[in-house]
Amino acid sequence: MAIEDFDDILPHVGSFGPFQKRILLLSLPVNYFLAVVYMAQIYQTLTPEHWCAVPELNNLELSERRNLSIPMETRDGELVYSRCRMFDVNFTQMDVTEQPNSSWPTKPCSTADGWDYDLSGGMYHTIVSESNWVCDDDWRPNFAQAMFFVGAIVGSLLFGLLADWYGRLPVLIMSNVLACGAGVATGFAKGFVDYVVCRFLVGMAYDLHYMMMYIILMEYVGPEKRTIVGNVPLAIFLTLGASSLPWIAYALADWRLFSIISSAPIAIIVVAWWLVPESARWLVLKGKSDQTLKTLQQCARINKKTVDPLIYEEFQAATLRTYQLEKDNPINWMDLFRSPKMRQRFLIITLTWMVITVVYDGYVRSLAILPYSVFITNSIAGALELPADLVPVVTLDRLGRRWTLMMALSLAGLAGVATGIVPQSSAMLMTLLAMASRFFITIAMNTGIQYTVELIPTQLRGQGTGVVHITGHGATFFAPFILYLVTYCKH
Incomplete structure (x- = not known):
């Protein structure tokens, strides 16, 4: 068989031997850290x-203070204690055994006095409770998450250029060091x-720290192993990350x-510089x-393959032809819009x-709204990543x-x-439906990733896929604000 491209020489040097398994082994923690980079803010905020908070009543138990000083209001169809208003009365002259009266005047919480927080059920202080990002300031966590995706856009553009100029391996190291x-x-x-800047910088590393x-x-x-190698390890370790993060947060009970602890281990990816080829x-x-050629010879040696020198010579000749063709016919992602059919296809994608x-x-971020333990719901939803990642392998x-x-999007x-x-x-029904929708949208995401790569012409695949991902980050910028609308939607 003639050697025309890289796939043609893989059978000669070994398409899935110890050389490839070493790369696969190091990719496993990268799959886990994908969950850390993307989902950590949930447990920080x-x-x-x-x-x-009413300082005059600090001598009382927490429940007694709330009962005496906080009016009731209807929220989501239920009568609950107000989060942002308190009775406007003189508590220093009040008999603490007195029952509150709904006719008492009310006023907004005092930012000077702050708020009391219920830390039962495994809940702990987060940057939200430390900084009182509640009531009039409850937009701040959503804004920080939106800045994460602004960082992802900037990072995709910057690291994308660096990957083209200096190679994929340096960008793999730089993006993981940044994360x-x-x-x-x-x-x-x-x-x-401080927090927004950190989220922006983490966002810069997002996607590329894994994609490289x-x-x-x-x-x-080899092509015959790519579906399994590309999907199964990701399914297992992304699921492990998504389902274990809630319990790491629960056990530590300290957002800082x-x-x-969740980010420091990412530094292990630095060893890729010595173990992973360009x-x-x-x-x-x-x-x-x-x-x-040196990389291929190393691959053959580690895989214990003997390769005819003529094979290497034929491959070098093919690579020189490819290089000259690219040099003589430079292309960029705008070429995706030259033909009507390709333009239509790219816009739909x-x-x-x-x-x-x-x-x-x-x-991913709305499960905290559900009336169940956020640690349990997020852990179960994280576990659903495994079947959702494996379904496309079959279908x-x-x-x-x-x-x-189409079916995954329709069902979602x-x-x-x-x-x-x-x-x-x-x-319970609402929770089950929400998790079902997340399950199907995860299938759609995994299918979309592979479908996008296959529909874009080979010579435009890198740039075209990059553009698609950047527009995705741009759209996801609005997701935290869409989710924030629940604040104004009272059932």
Whole structure:
């Protein structure tokens, strides 16, 4: 068989031997850290149940203070204690055994006195309760999360350029070092600006800190193994990360310590500099045929393969042709709009991906609204990542990409609409529908990733996929604000 591209030489040097398994082994923690980078803020910004603090009543038990000083109000169809108003009476002259009267005047909580927080049920102080980001300031956590996605846009553009100029491996190291450093720094944030800056920097690393390793791994694995290698490890370790993070936060009960302990291990990815090869296709496109050859010879040696020198010579000749062709015919992502068919296809892909990312992010962050332990609901929802990641492995080849994507989006939409229609009193049904919708949107996301790569022409695949992901980050910027609308939606 003639050697025309990198896939053709893989059978000769070994397409899934010890060389590839070493890369796969190091990719496993990267899959876990994807959950850390994306989901850590959930446990940094949990909002405990709260009400106005009344210093004059500090000699009473917490429940007694609330009963005496806080009026009742209707929220989500239930009569509950107000979070942002208190009775406007002189508590120093009041008989503490007196029962509150609903006719008493009320006033907003005093920012000077602050709020009392209910830390029962495993809840702990977060930056929200430390900084009193509640009532008039309850927009701050959502804004910080939106800045995470602004960082993701900036990071995708910046690191994307660096990956084209200097290679995938340096960007893999830089993005993970940034995720580690900014994640640890989050634990030392003293206020709103500090926290937002840290979230922006972590966002810069998001996606590429994982995608660079994914790209390198997929290039060195034979086509017959790519579906399994690309999906199963991600499914297992992303699920492990998503379902274990709630319990790490619960056990530590300290948002600062959680930020440090969950982010610090990302530093282990630095060893990739010595253990992981540079992207073969990047080397080919940059005309670095000698370095590509050394990597292939190392692969053959580790995999214990004997390769005819003529095979290497044929491969080098093919890479030189590819390099010269790219040099003589430079292209960029704007070429995706030159033909009407490709333009239409690319716009549909982009809009679909924007919808998927917004809906997925909304479900990831909305589970805290449900009337159950956030640690239990997030752990169960995290465990659903495993079957949702594995379903496409079966359906993509049997049903096809289009049908799998269409059915997943339709079922996610139906379950999502049903979640909004179900009355608040049916909490269990609402929770099950929300988790079902997240399950299906996760299938749609995994299908969309692969479908996007396959629909974009090979020579435009890197830039085209990058544009799609950046527009997804741009759309997801609005997800925290959409979720914040629940503040104004009273059932």
